[in-house]
Amino acid sequence: MDTELLANLLEEHFSSDALKYDEPMSMHTTFGIGGPADFFVSVSSVEDIRRACNIARTANAPWHVIGAGSDLLIADAGLRGLVIHLGEHFADISIDGTTLHAQAGASNEAVANAALEAGLTGYEFACGIPGSIGGAAIMNAGAYEGEFAHVCTGVNCLDSHGDVIEVSASEADWSYRHSMMSDRGYIVLDATLQLVPWNKEQIRERMDDLQERRASKQPLELGSAGSTFKRPIGYYAGKLIQDAGMRGHTRGGAQVSTKHCGFVVNMGSASAQDVRNVIDDVQKAVLADSGVHLEPEVRMWGFED
Ligand SMILES: Cc1cc2nc3c(=O)[nH]c(=O)nc-3n(C[C@H](O)[C@H](O)[C@H](O)COP(=O)(O)OP(=O)(O)OC[C@H]3O[C@@H](n4cnc5c(N)ncnc54)[C@H](O)[C@@H]3O)c2cc1C
Structure with missing residues (x-):
């Protein structure tokens, strides 16, 4: 360099x-x-x-x-x-009828609120996912039976030659926490969502309900990256971690959340290495206990290995 x-x-x-x-x-x-x-x-x-x-x-x-x-x-x-x-600075949202366009930097919360204001349903599932539209498109963010792939009709991307290309929903090849854009290293520029007219009050109620469910189950008061591990087929990561006796397992300032075992949290002073150590410990414990390999969902950058 x-x-x-x-x-x-x-x-x-x-x-x-x-x-x-x-x-x-x-x-x-x-x-x-x-x-x-x-x-x-x-x-x-x-x-x-x-x-x-x-x-x-x-x-x-x-x-x-x-x-x-x-x-x-x-x-x-x-x-x-x-x-x-x-x-x-790259977060414009516009709505034309039932079609919503959002630049990649727009937050899921802002998009869900814009849809609500327009009386459009379909994006409530994402209102509590604290990421951007670009992040949602890249990993097909999902929650509570909803997922990005269900509502997105296409994205514009920058490819490795610097060309803007349109990627349709079928080309995006979304599956659980996966997209073709991620495989190819595309940069997502914006997304088009196809939503459905609905009663604003009911949309608001659904969003409030999902937020309450999150707040009651997830350690939102502490730093985290949400679910630390992907859901292994046929299991729930949180249950495997609990069964392996790792609830509350602590290294330095990082801990397996006592509220939701699927989250590793920053208790306030955690280093990245503390979190990494907890992740490694959990993987070993779960493998020994149930024979399941937990794959991290969180993306780890800058580590030597
Ligand atoms: C409290 C909490 C709860 C969560 N709940 C959920 C949940 O219910 N469901 C869920 O799916 N996730 C959840 N997450 C995880 C996270 O919010 C999502 O994965 C989100 O989609 C990540 O988006 P981001 O903008 O933060 O991406 P970043 O963290 O900034 O980046 C993540 C990856 O996406 C890539 N990326 C980001 N933007 C672009 C772009 N425009 N073009 C190309 N690549 C890009 C980055 O290069 C990186 O590889 C949760 C996280 C937290 C902290």
Whole structure:
């Protein structure tokens, strides 16, 4: 990586508001954990994203795309190269009849609220998922019988050549926490959702009900990335973890939540390594207890292995 070239090109093309150095990733993850990113740019247009990728390529620098950082564990040493953040400056939402368009940085909550205001049902399931539309599209976010694939008719993406391409729902090949865009390293730019007219009061009631169910079962008062592990076929990760005696298992400031065993939480002062240690311990304990290998759902970046 040519750090000097990377710095020069980024400074030439991005304002000091958009570009940060040594940006603590703890400020951009729901875990509240993560060391500094060498360079961090908040984009506000497709051209910004294309430019940031081109600059990283020119400087031979690694780069990562993030949305709301709600599915990320970033190492204490941070991230080398460039982080491209699609957030509040790339978050337009528009509605035309029953069709909702949202840029990738829009939060699920904002999209669910916009749908509610327009009297459209279909996105309530995502109102409590603290991620972005881009993150939802990449991993087919889902909850309470709903999933992104059920409502999305297509996404626009940036491919590795910097071309904008339309990806239809069938091409997206969504399945449990998987998409074709993730396989190919596409950057999701925006998504189109097809919703259905419904009574606003009932939509609001459904959203309130789902939020209450979340708050009663999940440790929302503590930093986490939601379910730490994917659901193994035929099992529930939380039950396997509880059965393995790992409820409340603690390493440093990280703990298997006592409220929901499927969540590893930051008790306030956890390092990324603490979380990593808890994840490793849980995997070993569950494998020994039930023979099931738990695969992390949270994406771990910046670790040596
Ligand atoms: C309290 C809590 C509850 C949760 N509940 C749920 C739940 O019920 N269901 C569920 O599915 N998830 C849940 N999650 C996990 C998380 O919110 C989702 O996975 C969410 O979709 C991640 O989106 P994000 O914008 O935060 O992505 P990030 O964490 O920023 O990134 C995650 C991955 O997506 C990629 N990515 C993000 N944006 C883009 C983009 N525009 N283009 C290409 N790649 C992109 C990143 O490169 C990374 O690989 C929960 C998390 C928390 C903290």
